[in-house]
Amino acid sequence: GEAKSGYFNEMGGCIPAGRIARPADIAPAYLYLMQNEFMTGETVHIDGGQRLV
Incomplete structure (x- = not known):
């Protein structure tokens, strides 16, 4: 409810993109990885720039 929404808003403020990721x-990254049969064992960070901080 409201507490959960406040938590996500607060956490989003800590991310350079300014919000929590949406599905x-x-x-798109998931689909790319699943469609590319030649790619194996890769880690893709979809974190709104958090790793850059």
């Missing part, structure tokens, strides 16, 4: 942010 639509993650899905």
